[in-house]
Amino acid sequence: MNNPVISAKNLSLIFSTNDGPVHALQGINLDIEKGEFVSFIGPSGCGKTTLLRVMADLETPTSGTIQVNGMSAAEARMNRAYGYVFQAAGLYPWRTIGGNIKLPLEIMGYTKAQQAERVAHVLELVELVGFEKKFPWQLSGGMQQRASIARALAFDADILLMDEPFGALDEIVRDHLNEQLLKLWARTEKTIGFVTHSIPEAVFLSTKIVVMSPRPGRIADIIDSPLPRDRTLDIRDSPEFLDIAAQVRDGLHAGHADE
Amino acid sequence: MNSLRSFWYRAGPVLTVLLTLFAIWYVAAVWLNSSWAYDKAKRADTTISFSEMVVDTMAQDKPLLPAPHQVVSEIYKTTVLKKITSKRSLIWHGWITLSATLLGFAFGTGLGIVLAIGIVYSRAMDMSVMPWVITSQTIPILAIAPMIIVVLNAVGVSGLLPKAIISMYLSFFPVVVGMVKGLRAPDQMQMDQMRTWNASKFTSLWKLRLPSSMPYLFASLKIGIAASLVGAIVGELPTGAVAGLGARLLAGSYYGQTIQIWSALIGAAILAASLVALIGMVEKYTLRKMGMQS
Numbered sequence: 001m002n003n004p005v006i007s008a009k010n011l012s013l014i015f016s017t018n019d020g021p022v023h024a025l026q027g028i029n030l031d032i033e034k035g036e037f038v039s040f041i042g043p044s045g046c047g048k049t050t051l052l053r054v055m056a057d058l059e060t061p062t063s064g065t066i067q068v069n070g071m072s073a074a075e076a077r078m079n080r081a082y083g084y085v086f087q088a089a090g091l092y093p094w095r096t097i098g099g100n101i102k103l104p105l106e107i108m109g110y111t112k113a114q115q116a117e118r119v120a121h122v123l124e125l126v127e128l129v130g131f132e133k134k135f136p137w138q139l140s141g142g143m144q145q146r147a148s149i150a151r152a153l154a155f156d157a158d159i160l161l162m163d164e165p166f167g168a169l170d171e172i173v174r175d176h177l178n179e180q181l182l183k184l185w186a187r188t189e190k191t192i193g194f195v196t197h198s199i200p201e202a203v204f205l206s207t208k209i210v211v212m213s214p215r216p217g218r219i220a221d222i223i224d225s226p227l228p229r230d231r232t233l234d235i236r237d238s239p240e241f242l243d244i245a246a247q248v249r250d251g252l253h254a255g256h257a258d259e
Numbered sequence: 260m261n262s263l264r265s266f267w268y269r270a271g272p273v274l275t276v277l278l279t280l281f282a283i284w285y286v287a288a289v290w291l292n293s294s295w296a297y298d299k300a301k302r303a304d305t306t307i308s309f310s311e312m313v314v315d316t317m318a319q320d321k322p323l324l325p326a327p328h329q330v331v332s333e334i335y336k337t338t339v340l341k342k343i344t345s346k347r348s349l350i351w352h353g354w355i356t357l358s359a360t361l362l363g364f365a366f367g368t369g370l371g372i373v374l375a376i377g378i379v380y381s382r383a384m385d386m387s388v389m390p391w392v393i394t395s396q397t398i399p400i401l402a403i404a405p406m407i408i409v410v411l412n413a414v415g416v417s418g419l420l421p422k423a424i425i426s427m428y429l430s431f432f433p434v435v436v437g438m439v440k441g442l443r444a445p446d447q448m449q450m451d452q453m454r455t456w457n458a459s460k461f462t463s464l465w466k467l468r469l470p471s472s473m474p475y476l477f478a479s480l481k482i483g484i485a486a487s488l489v490g491a492i493v494g495e496l497p498t499g500a501v502a503g504l505g506a507r508l509l510a511g512s513y514y515g516q517t518i519q520i521w522s523a524l525i526g527a528a529i530l531a532a533s534l535v536a537l538i539g540m541v542e543k544y545t546l547r548k549m550g551m552q553s
Binding site: 056057058077078080082083084086087088090092093094095096103104106107108135136137 | 448449451452454455456457458462466467470473549550551
């Protein structure tokens, strides 16, 4: 068996606040294999976003170890091992969509020709061909978020970390983007970490669902999904889907029960 | 028809205010200059009627408050009818002041931006510089201007530069305050994003912080250029009133030439308004180019 792409061992993170220490994460053990789609689900305050930020070296764990691509998280970040999609699209209003996608490429020193080629490629991946010269305000919220995903994909990191990327969008747009994301995942074979608070979204997208519970933030359950990788929205009515959704719900309840 | 209506829609309020101001000005001129008109009549042992008095207040040589048309005709005489190279040309004096204003504005803007970058990036500067910047503006410029002129003169610097430095002293302040706010405009998410791309400090300054600060910069520049003009005029006062709008003001007050004072004042106001409008145009163009205004 291959080495896991992301591996957390006995990971803890304590924030010191004015109200005393807050255990954001406690005793996290998790392995993510290459090509997996892993969702992190749980109520607010369960540390799911914090865990993703630790993987991205945006937070430093208090104890325990985290390895990304066999390196420390900091080394992985400096090697540009991952693309990170935030809750808000965060596109620069003074740059066109193409210019926004180019931004990380400029920073990383790609040549102009490489930049143009990659922008064209990722625009095609997120189905935004023809919008390269538009400014962000000319696009809908869903399209802006797709552009921000394109930006995270542009520099070919093999890990994609997404923090509630569709949280601010309405359900119809969200369903559509979920389907697109699965297609994109199938085409690019990336390893994806995905934070959400929607059970259907987590079950629909994931090969592995990490259920988390708060105070202290910890993993309540890890559910491996038996659903096939190639799925459409219809699968949400299948008994297998409902069964996994029930398991996730149980996991969330169990996390709350022992408070 | 429609274009006429839209013209009045825009110009109407402006013209109304302008006409009201002129009316108040004329009334004030009659009121303030009337005593001199009555005095003159008394000395000549005659009496004058109200209408004669009003006519007199409109055409005195050294009125307490010149009437608008006197100022307009003085401005016309000293701009259109005089050669630009003449020392009596308001345009020549205006240019002297404008050149010091623009140089000081450039210095002030540069200094303001450099200080703001320092304050945003260096904790030590963040803690220590701002109080000094604020203190610098609490000292009356009239008190410090002669010292700057004298000290620079002593080391052999005179002419344009000392005035520009006084301009800079006034104009860097709004730029510092605006740019510190502007450079800090990017939110935590945008800064995190830069971190995920392993961007250097310089890169995030150049690609994120500076573009984000543009609207703040332009707001500051508009205040800064007006302050620069004030600085240049004040800088002309202690030099013995040789040249510039400040010199016209001072010379006018030496000799009681109120019409000259008022025409220099109006000239300075027109200059300031034009400069602010010019920056407004550059702002509009730049922000539109940056896609910030739809």
